[in-house]
Amino acid sequence: MSTSHHHNHVVISIDALRCKVCSRIFPGIPQKMNCGHSLCLRCYDRFAIEHESFHCPICGKPVWNICTAPNFELKGILDSMDKIAGDQRGLLESNLDVATERMIEDNKLMAKQVEKLERENGQFRRDNEQLRQKYSILKEYSSFLGLLFGYAAIAAVWLAVDRFILKYLL
Numbered sequence: 001m002s003t004s005h006h007h008n009h010v011v012i013s014i015d016a017l018r019c020k021v022c023s024r025i026f027p028g029i030p031q032k033m034n035c036g037h038s039l040c041l042r043c044y045d046r047f048a049i050e051h052e053s054f055h056c057p058i059c060g061k062p063v064w065n066i067c068t069a070p071n072f073e074l075k076g077i078l079d080s081m082d083k084i085a086g087d088q089r090g091l092l093e094s095n096l097d098v099a100t101e102r103m104i105e106d107n108k109l110m111a112k113q114v115e116k117l118e119r120e121n122g123q124f125r126r127d128n129e130q131l132r133q134k135y136s137i138l139k140e141y142s143s144f145l146g147l148l149f150g151y152a153a154i155a156a157v158w159l160a161v162d163r164f165i166l167k168y169l170l
């Protein structure tokens, strides 16, 4: 971090404010690990969601999720940078990062809703399938009944013809 005094302000190298993994200027609150290094929330989550403990991608020391805490000091520096507006491009970048972060959150939410809808759709499909089965059983039953009536009708006609022959022709 190279600093030079200018009135009440200092100039900070923008690289000091970047996440060492994704190189973005920390959006949101950086996460401080027990090794002393900080990662942006997105990078930290990527490691932490998959493993209960992992190794710091910067120094290789073991990191435990339970020991990680928000780095409010670094967040304070980032916030004061927003106020000072020293580097417009950097500011824009960090705003973009925040917007991206928000979009990712929105997408996650939407994915959850889609998942829920798919579950409901699955239930609907199962209900539909059950109805279909019931209907096909009914259909078979009714066609069986139809067949039975058909045979009964043929038998009745045959019987009538038989009687007619017996009565008048023989």
Ligand SMILES: [Zn+2]
Residues within 6 Å of the ligand: 019, 020, 021, 022, 023, 024, 039, 040, 041, 042, 043, 044
């Ligand atoms: Zn990162």
Ligand SMILES: [Zn+2]
Residues within 6 Å of the ligand: 035, 036, 037, 056, 057, 058, 059, 060, 061
């Ligand atoms: Zn570290």
